[in-house]
Amino acid sequence: MISTKIHITGIVQGVGFRPFVYKQAIQQGLTGWVCNTSAGVDIEVNGEPGEITNFINNLQSDAPTLARIDSFEYHQIPVYPHGSFEILHSKEVSNSFQPISPDICICEDCLRELFDPKNRRYRYPFINCTNCGPRLTIIEKIPYDRPYTTMKDFEMCPDCKSEYTDPADRRFHAQPIACPVCGPHVWLESTEIKGGTRNKLLIKDDDAISTVQNMLLKGKIIAIKGLGGFHLACDATNPKAVSELRKRKLRIDKPFALMMAGIASVEANCIIHDTERELLESRERPIVILARKENSSIAIDISPRQNTLGIMLPYTPLHYLLLSPLSKNGFIKQNEPRQIPPLVMTSGNISEEPIAIDNYEARERLSGLADAFLMHDRPIRTRCDDSVIRTFRGTTFPIRRSRGYAPFPVYLKSVSPQILAVGAELKNAFCLIRDQYAFLSHHIGDMENVETYDSFVDSITHYESLFRIQPTAIAYDLHPNYLASRYAIDRAKSEGLRSFGIQHHHAHISACMVENSFPPNRPVIGVAFDGTGYGEDGAIWGGEFLLADYQTYKRVCHLTYIPLPGGDTAIRKPARIALAYLWSSKIEWDPEFLPVAALCAEERSIIKSQLEFRINTPFSSSMGRLFDAVASITGVQQKVNYEAQAAIEFEALVDHNENGEYNWIMEPSGNHNGAQYQINPAPLIIEVLNDMHNNISTSIISARFHNSIARMVCKVCNTLRSDNGINDVVLSGGVWQNMTLLQRTHNLLLSDNFRVYIHHQVPTNDGGLALGQAIIAINRMAKM
Ligand SMILES: [Zn+2]
Numbered sequence: 081m082i083s084t085k086i087h088i089t090g091i092v093q094g095v096g097f098r099p100f101v102y103k104q105a106i107q108q109g110l111t112g113w114v115c116n117t118s119a120g121v122d123i124e125v126n127g128e129p130g131e132i133t134n135f136i137n138n139l140q141s142d143a144p145t146l147a148r149i150d151s152f153e154y155h156q157i158p159v160y161p162h163g164s165f166e167i168l169h170s171k172e173v174s175n176s177f178q179p180i181s182p183d184i185c186i187c188e189d190c191l192r193e194l195f196d197p198k199n200r201r202y203r204y205p206f207i208n209c210t211n212c213g214p215r216l217t218i219i220e221k222i223p224y225d226r227p228y229t230t231m232k233d234f235e236m237c238p239d240c241k242s243e244y245t246d247p248a249d250r251r252f253h254a255q256p257i258a259c260p261v262c263g264p265h266v267w268l269e270s271t272e273i274k275g276g277t278r279n280k281l282l283i284k285d286d287d288a289i290s291t292v293q294n295m296l297l298k299g300k301i302i303a304i305k306g307l308g309g310f311h312l313a314c315d316a317t318n319p320k321a322v323s324e325l326r327k328r329k330l331r332i333d334k335p336f337a338l339m340m341a342g343i344a345s346v347e348a349n350c351i352i353h354d355t356e357r358e359l360l361e362s363r364e365r366p367i368v369i370l371a372r373k374e375n376s377s378i379a380i381d382i383s384p385r386q387n388t389l390g391i392m393l394p395y396t397p398l399h400y401l402l403l404s405p406l407s408k409n410g411f412i413k414q415n416e417p418r419q420i421p422p423l424v425m426t427s428g429n430i431s432e433e434p435i436a437i438d439n440y441e442a443r444e445r446l447s448g449l450a451d452a453f454l455m456h457d458r459p460i461r462t463r464c465d466d467s468v469i470r471t472f473r474g475t476t477f478p479i480r481r482s483r484g485y486a487p488f489p490v491y492l493k494s495v496s497p498q499i500l501a502v503g504a505e506l507k508n509a510f511c512l513i514r515d516q517y518a519f520l521s522h523h524i525g526d527m528e529n530v531e532t533y534d535s536f537v538d539s540i541t542h543y544e545s546l547f548r549i550q551p552t553a554i555a556y557d558l559h560p561n562y563l564a565s566r567y568a569i570d571r572a573k574s575e576g577l578r579s580f581g582i583q584h585h586h587a588h589i590s591a592c593m594v595e596n597s598f599p600p601n602r603p604v605i606g607v608a609f610d611g612t613g614y615g616e617d618g619a620i621w622g623g624e625f626l627l628a629d630y631q632t633y634k635r636v637c638h639l640t641y642i643p644l645p646g647g648d649t650a651i652r653k654p655a656r657i658a659l660a661y662l663w664s665s666k667i668e669w670d671p672e673f674l675p676v677a678a679l680c681a682e683e684r685s686i687i688k689s690q691l692e693f694r695i696n697t698p699f700s701s702s703m704g705r706l707f708d709a710v711a712s713i714t715g716v717q718q719k720v721n722y723e724a725q726a727a728i729e730f731e732a733l734v735d736h737n738e739n740g741e742y743n744w745i746m747e748p749s750g751n752h753n754g755a756q757y758q759i760n761p762a763p764l765i766i767e768v769l770n771d772m773h774n775n776i777s778t779s780i781i782s783a784r785f786h787n788s789i790a791r792m793v794c795k796v797c798n799t800l801r802s803d804n805g806i807n808d809v810v811l812s813g814g815v816w817q818n819m820t821l822l823q824r825t826h827n828l829l830l831s832d833n834f835r836v837y838i839h840h841q842v843p844t845n846d847g848g849l850a851l852g853q854a855i856i857a858i859n860r861m862a863k864m
Pocket residue numbers: 186187188189190191208209210211212213
């Protein structure tokens with residue numbers, strides 16, 4: 081007989097790891113104990129050497145679904161016999177911490193029980209076990225234990241308690257364990273106000289759900305409290321309901337996400353490949369962007385002028401109940417079960433406010449938007465939006481990394497000091513680093529209102545306490561007006577921390593390098609294309625070629641500067657940008673040109689004097705703005721309602737059989753910030769105007785434009801390779817969400833034998849920026 085001690089770290093708590101260890105030990109006839117500590121899981125076993133070896137192998141190969149083992153250490157100790165195998169009480173280890181599991185969709189076992197009439201949790205919307213259910217959204221503090229979650233006020237009934245305390249049970253120490261007797265409930269609340277008070281508690285439980293289903297079938301809009309916040313739901317096949325929702329939500333044409341009952345329904349509406357199917361069915365259950373079928377029954381107004389739909393499958397038991405057929409025994413008597421159509425499931429907010437999470441807050445903010453509320457009484461601690469993912473050549477390409485992914489860390493190659501990186505202004509997510517973990521937060525949102533800013537500050541405090549991180553430095557974007565940057569500078573000053581201002585595009589490239597485990601001290605050619613990023617010369621950058629490593633960068637090439645008349649106003653009006661491009665390319669503003677015709681004489685004359693006298697016209701080298709200009713010249717959009725709208729709609733028109741290209745000039749840079757080269761697109765603008773004059777279709781022009789940009793990237797990379805001997809190309813920045821551009825560029829670079837790196841773990845847009853900021857700060861600290 082021998083005794084062995086084992087120490088395991090990673091996501092090993094709240095995921096059924098101890099019962100799993102217990103079962104394995106009993107199976108091998110071992111005695112000893114297992115114990116959660118704040119640093120992971122400790123195990124001591126004694127038995128025959130062969131059985132201990134089996135035990136160790138099984139622990140590593142058969143770990144529970146949600147577990148993630150980061151380190152597994154064991155060593156022999158002097159024999160200390162035990163009478164049995166036991167699960168001991170948790171131990172606190174000072175200054176240690178635990179990664180926390182993200183919220184995970186309902187598991188197969190729970191789903192079976194949900195629809196099993198003989199089960200005591202039959203049709204219970206909060207069924208969960210150690211393999212599934214809420215985590216991040218309900219945790220208030222660590223250790224992860226029921227009294228420290230939003231389930232603390234629900235006292236377990238004897239049945240739940242016995243499952244919770246039985247090591248052989250699937251619900252052993254499942255902190256959110258609940259049943260209809262002791263757990264949370266749903267109810268339907270109308271928004272009618274009678275005699276000054278709102279008509280509350282109309283209908284409860286299952287009747288509430290079937291009533292909601294009936295209301296949805298009749299075209300009503302319902303606010304539904306979910307896992308990480310409220311959704312607004314309506315029938316996605318009912319154009320009237322969809323347009324009513326747009327009107328109430330003040331969302332003119334930005335696409336709505338959908339939830340469909342199952343894969344069959346997705347296949348009826350979209351073209352899906354294996355990777356996309358896997359993603360849809362994965363336990364993270366993100367919204368997946370899919371190509372829409374022409375004969376789809378989804379209302380056109382769901383994603384106007386786009387050829388994609390964002391779809392997710394149900395992920396909570398409540399969603400499964402809502403999307404299951406209305407049975408004949410349901411609230412309204414019917415002969416046949418009625419199928420529930422695909423539902424719009426858009427975040428419960430007006431325009432760009434953060435998603436509502438609290439019942440009172442929802443009643444306040446969503447009353448004018450919803451016809452009724454499907455409420456529940458399990459509080460949400462942390463707001464968490466649905467994640468959005470695309471696929472690229474069989475891999476994931478994240479657009480928004482939130483529910484199901486956060487706070488799962490990005491793993492770093494080496495141990496790092498504790499630091500905070502605050503991210504950008506739009507699509508904010510921050511990043512906290514300790515040891516070898518980079519905890520990129522859930523999606524915080526656009527920092528345009530005080531609610532989002534408050535949620536940003538609160539979430540940083542919450543993450544710092546959950547992961548026991550005390551930053552020694554803070555990294556932020558150089559943009560002087562970003563609220564996140566101001567927070568960072570103020571906090572660094574008041575707490576005496578070091579702070580690092582990080583250039584936006586350098587952060588993009590570094591984020592992509594680190595998630596691809598790119599080695600340090602080896603520079604890459606970084607192609608950072610986006611809409612807006614503050615440059616070191618005060619201009620707005622966004623069409624950048626950098627030579628970069630984790631510490632420094634050199635801007636070697638960029639799009640030629642154009643003046644942006646009116647700064648931010650120009651971003652909302654692509655016509656203004658088109659005029660600036662015409663002006664910069666010395667082309668007269670012919671009234672037949674669509675952007676010229678789109679603006680009144682007065683606005684044009686203001687723009688003209690702004691350009692001539694350089695009044696409020698910041699310089700920009702943004703690739704996003706070049707897309708806007710061409711989309712405007714071709715008449716796709718003269719005014720946009722959401723970020724990158726013109727470019728997205730322009731891409732949707734691409735004729736994939738067209739191989740033509742336009743010209744552009746690579747020339748010495750006009751001594752902007754030391755760059756060697758600049759790309760002057762004036763010939764391209766002229767050729768697009770000629771094509772318009774010759775009535776060439778927008779689809780052909782769009783294809784030629786995309787081909788030209790892909791070729792431009794490849795040619796510039798070739799020049800930079802011969803100048804610098806670098807063969808690694810990193811593509812990052814929001815413009816790379818353009819799949820047509822990404823595919824074509826990727827093809828050209830690969831056929832020229834470049835090694836190409838793109839994002840797979842964090843978004844290519846500003847949602848991934850904080851990771852890059854953090855890595856650069858860490859590398860700069862190491863050199864100091
Ligand atoms: Zn489960």
